[in-house]
Amino acid sequence: MIRRGGKARGKVAEEEWPSLVDLVLGWKLEDVMNENLFKDKMKRIPSTxxxxxxxxxxxxxxxxEEMRMEMSSSLEAISTLPSSKISWIEQKNNNTVYDIVFDADSQNSKACNQPESYVPSVGDIIILSDVKPEHISDxxxxxxPYIIAFVTEGGDEDDDSPPAKYVIISSGKIDSEDGKCQDRKTIKLFAAYLLNIVxxxxxxxxxxYNTAVRRNQSLIQEMTHYPLVADIVQKQKKDHSIDSMEIWSKLSTMDLNNSQNDAILNCISSMHSNNSSSSFSLIWGPPGTGKTKTISVLLWLMREIDHGTLTCAPTNLAVKQVASRxxxxxKESSDRACxxxxxxxxxxxxxxxxxxLKEIYLHDRVRTLLGCFVPMTGWRHRLSSLSDLFENGYSQYQKYLEDQKEGDSLTFYSYTRKRFNATYPELRRCFKEVLFHVPKSIILEVNYNNIISLLELLENFNKKFLHKNIGDEVKGIFLYNDDQSDSSVSSLTxxxxxxxxxxxxxxxxLELLNMLLSSLKLPITSSKRTIREFCMESASIVFCTVSSSSKISNKKLQLLVVDEAAQLKECEGLIPLRLPTLNHAILxxxxxxLPATVKSKVCEDASFGRSLFERLSSLGHEKHLLNMQYRMHPSISIFxxxxxYDRKLLDAPNVKQKEHRKKYLPGLMFGPYSFFNIEDGKEDLDELGRSRKNVVEPILKPKIRLQLVSYVHILLKS
Structure with missing residues (x-):
């Protein structure tokens, strides 16, 4: 739940900072459409x-201003925005808080890719109207009355099914509340999506400011005061070298070029030489220079040396790409199955x-571990059941015979076989999931080894227990103890x-079962939220978008890695920097x-879209250039x-080969590059109804298309 600013806060100092939701809900329609609303307050953001x-x-x-502009653009295009009919709405205790239910048929139309359908998300700003708006004048x-609302609650993020109802905060009283009827006529109420402001x-x-001063002071101070702080840090640096031989021996197996190796080594060296202060490292990755590979190897090294790392990117797609690599x-370089x-x-x-990616995705991991952690069927219950069977199997069987009513009774062999089969397979499945999805550092080395040994012994026991001639000897197996010698047991029985x-x-x-019961400390819970927190706090390598990093709470994380950092507004970069344990950031x-997208011309002129990467670079911060490009034919890369890039890029051997001279058109026209006319393309909304797509345009490779747009954008600016 996202609470309303000061009303959910306990300290007076924090109440002085207004809630953004309250500010937005306080805007009138004239304010949203007023291009000069913040013009007098706007100043160009300086470099220092x-x-x-x-x-x-x-x-x-x-x-x-940027948020106002996004709302304004949405209102002007309101006929194309996703919307949904409201089937029920009820006012809560607060005058402007409502429970709301969206029409199921309207939402189910989403599966048919109908752009007008709307599935709410927490953080959405919606506009409410008694007609489906086709124009802003409606x-x-x-x-x-102009009424907008903020979706503040809507189901649990671990639930797969949509919530039955949502909670909204409206900008005013909704007269046609709950949609029951007015003058005996059914009232229709519609909600149209404007934007998500999470x-x-x-x-x-x-x-x-009052919140910022209690967060990661060191990194934020360097952001603010660079290059002054950087100069002081540089003078205070000591030659605190890392074990370069160990790092280099690991890097040498990764098939990186010299510039990639140097970038990684320089970043790691900066991390270790700044033990008493925080710092930033910049890796400059032009198109096709193996930026993603460099990041993935860097993260692999961080995992090898157990250095907690948070990796962020501006978009879900970029995060998934880095995580996948x-x-x-x-899997190519490590035998660590966990x-x-x-x-x-x-x-x-x-x-x-x-x-x-499902192997490391939080939502799937929570669902997997839920079956292992639940009290009545989870890991501890299975351990206890099997321990009880192995220790008291014969006495349990005798009680079974006493309680048995008329009818055939199971033999001791059938009884123990049935009990074992009801427990062992589930225990094996549970422990295999635990060993894969729970860090070894949480399980502990001794428990990890005991689990492996136990599973091997149980599998051996299971196979031998199926022996055809073992049935008459089961009693002796379950009564055997270490005080008996092999010879005496054999001769007597x-x-x-x-x-x-x-x-x-x-x-x-039995020994291993009892040891694990006493020493293995894993959750015993049926709460998905508890398991989610356990997974988050246990991880040492975490991937997420820059925005969703606000949900991360993990004291192990010391390093921040931001991919596509030049496409990120500098103020967005403050979100992950709230983590107080971070002491180094690699951009x-x-x-x-392409820079970050900025819709407001006033904001663009004020350098609102400038990234921290660009600002630090403009101030002379050292950048580690990846100088070998593997993607473009030399006749393309020359431009x-x-x-x-001031002729600093080198063409890799693979792009110089004749096989790399791809042709998209017949004949010799244009050589290694071609042009496509996509004037017949048609824009449509994506699956979430948030962004537009052109289904014809993907005939161009996405990375090539991004590069061409980037260069044209920069040329136009210059």
Whole structure:
């Protein structure tokens, strides 16, 4: 739940910072459509700042203006926005808080890819109207009040089914409340989606000075005061070298080029030489220079040396790409079967995780571990049941015979076989999931080894217990103890060697079962929220978007890695920097490619879209260039190399080969590059109804298309 600013806060100092939701709900329609609403308050964001307070204040008005502009654009295109009929609405105790139920038929039309359907999300700003708005004039026609609302609650993020109802905060009283009837006529009420402001809220909270001073002071201070702080840190640096031989021996197996190796080594060296202070490292990754591979190897090294790392990117797609490549590196270079220390977080509706990524995706991990942690059927229950069977199997059987009513009774062999089969397979499945999804550091080395030994012994016991001639000897197996010698047991009871062997295995299993029952500390819960928190706190390599990093709470995380950092507004970068344990940040990007999207011309002129990567670069911060490009034919790469990279890029051997001279059109026209006319393309809304797509345009490779757009954008600006 996202609470309303000051009303959910306990300290007076925090109440002075207004709630962003309250501000937005306080805007009138004229305010939203007023392009000059914040014009007088806008100033160009400088490259250097005198103090933290002025730094944070420089982003407040641009953030509000950008949000106003996004709302304005949505209202102007309201006929194309997703909407839904409201089937029921009821006012709660607060005058402007309502329970609301959206029409099921309207929402189910989403499956048919109908753009007008709307599935709410927490953080959505919606506009309410008694008619389905086709034009902005429909909103206030005939004196209708302009009412917008904020979706503040709506189900649990671990639930797969949509919530039965949502909670909204409205900008005013809804006269046709609950849609029952008025003058005996049914009232229709519609909700149209305008925008989601969750990211805006998270940034806004970071701009609160009273909150910022209690967060990661070191990194934020360097952001604010660079290059002054950087100069001081540089003078204070000591030659605190890392074990370069160990790192280099690991890197040498990764098939990286010199610039990639140097970038990684320099970043790791900076981390270790700044033990007493925080710092930033910049990796400059032009197109096709192996930026994602460099990041994945860097993260693999961080995992090898147990250095907690949070990896962020601006979009879900970018996060999934890095996480996927990282998994590939792990599986190609490591024999560590456990992935419990690696976690991918994100909204299940928007992230659309599939394939191998499900192995590390938080939502899937919670569902998997839920079956292992529940009290009545989970790991501890299975351990206790099997321990009880191995220790008291014969006495349990005698009680079974006493309680047995008329009818055939099971033999002791059938009884124990049935009990064992009811417990062992589930215990094995449960422990295999635990060993894969829970970090070894949480399980502990001794418990990890005991679990492996127990599973091997139980499998051996299971196979031998199926022996055809063992039935008459089961009693001796379950009564055998270590005080008896092999010879005495054999002579007295005429046991076979198989029976004696099984008796010994049973005793050893019982020891391991009891050791695990006393020392293994894993959750015993049926709460998905508790398991989610356990997974988050246990991980040491975490992937998420920059915005969703606000949900991360993990004291192990010391390093922040931001991919596509040049496409990120600097104020967005404050979200992950709230983590107080971070002491170093590595920004990977290229300011010569597309910058962050800014809709407001006023904000663009104020440098609101400028990234921290670009600002630090402009101030002379050292950048580690990845200088070998593997994607473009030399006749294509020559243009960006000369125009944007000062001829510093080298063409890799693979792009110089004749096979790399791909042709998209017949004949010799245009050589290695071709042009496509996509004037017949048609824009449509994506599956979530949030963004537009052109189904014809993907004939161009996405990365090539992004590069071309980036270069054209920069040329137009210059």
């Amino acid at each position: 700042f005198s103090d933290l307070k002025s730094y944070l204040e420089s982003y407040t008005s641009p953030l509000l 909103i206030t026609r005939n004196g209708r 990211t805006y809220i998270r940034i806004w909270r970071c701009l609160d 990282f998994l590939k590196v792990i 992935l419990g220390d690696v976690l991918l977080c994100g909204n299940k509706r928007r992230m659309c995780v599939d394939g191998n 005429k046991f076979s060697k198989t029976a004696i062997s099984l008796g010994k295995i049973r005793i050893r299993c 990977i990007g290229d300011e010569c490619q 960006p190399n000369i125009s944007f």
